[in-house]
Amino acid sequence: VEAPFADPFFELALLGRAEHGPLAERLLDEVGLDVEYRATGILRVARTEAERADLQRQYRWQSARGLAAEWVDSDDLGRREPLLSGVAGRLLAGGLWLADEGQVRSPRLVQALALAAAQRGARIMEGAWVVRLCVSGGRVTGVQTPSGTVGADSVVLAAGVWSPDLARGIDLEVPVQPVKGQVVSLRGLGKRPRQVIWSGECYLVPRPDGEVVLGATEEEGNYDARPTLAGLHRLTEAALEVVPAAGGFVVDGVWAGLRPAAPDRYPIIGWAPGVEGLFLATAHYRNGVLLGPLTGRRVADRILAGAPPGEFAPFGPDRFI
Ligand SMILES: Cc1cc2nc3c(=O)[nH]c(=O)nc-3n(C[C@H](O)[C@H](O)[C@H](O)COP(=O)(O)OP(=O)(O)OC[C@H]3O[C@@H](n4cnc5c(N)ncnc54)[C@H](O)[C@@H]3O)c2cc1C
Structure with missing residues (x-):
């Protein structure tokens, strides 16, 4: 759930999030596909005093709203996430631990939903361009x-x-309009985040099969859905600033997509x-x-x-x- 304020969109996002656990169970039951929904939590980290003030404001209103939100002091970040131990207390200004956040493997979710829809009589015409x-x-x-x-x-x-x-x-x-996003797929070779780590510029998502997803750029108005060197440079720079240990991760692949966005x-x-x-x-x-x-x-x-x-x-x- 990505919403900086307690507004109607945040409430909508909470409802959306609540759908995923039960849906994942139903899909596993009905079509035998694990969509890899996991409530691994998200650790949002602040790199500057301004980011720290912003995360603390979110911490206060999310706690007041009764949500699972915990403030982690800079010195304690390494205990929460061993991959941050080298920079905690030095480059990072604290973090917000959101235990109820989850992740799902979206291509698998689409595939499972399509199978379930077909079982109920839907006809899916793949490749049929309108x-x-x-x-x-x-x-x-x-x-x-x-x-x-x-x-x-x-x-x-x-x-x-x-x-x-x-x-x-x-x-x-x-x-x-499109807002293009580029992503790098990594393998930690034994080292990987315990939870999603999210800084202002990037996130690292540990998948159940060992993949670590590094995302994502924000490129407004760009219809070209191919990864670029500049995009990957921006992502790797942002990731290594927060998690220098990710420098040893192996690159498995890169991809990009177009987010449909209203003004x-x-x-x-x-x-x-x-x-x-x-x-x-x-x-x-x-x-x-x-x-x-x-x-x-x-x-x-x-x-x-x-x-x-x-x-x-x-x-x-x-x-x-
Ligand atoms: C890098 C990246 C990371 C993201 N991470 C997250 C995340 O963590 N959480 C999250 O909630 N969202 C995330 N998103 C956003 C999410 O992927 C989009 O919001 C979502 O895909 C939008 O779904 P959609 O079905 O509206 O559009 P799309 O996924 O773009 O699907 C539109 C479909 O319509 C088809 N189509 C278009 N025109 C025609 C036509 N004329 N005839 C037939 N078919 C047509 C296209 O081929 C396409 O299959 C991410 C996006 C990107 C790019």
């Missing part, structure tokens, strides 16, 4: 693909950073104004994995049962369109 939304008399009637039209009473536009292209085809402006960085979830039957579910920015299961369930409730927006009310398209 070239146009079909609208007639102010109502959506389906989508057009190169191999034909797929008719539908309702269409969910969830095409990530490409959502605006499809919307523009029906004269709808959906203000979504205010909040999701856009709701019925498209002026086009009956078209539902927008996009702009999850840095939180699409966290919120995905909750968004999916609530979108289904709204389309199939006419449910009200509930906690998603502040995040409707009406704030832009």
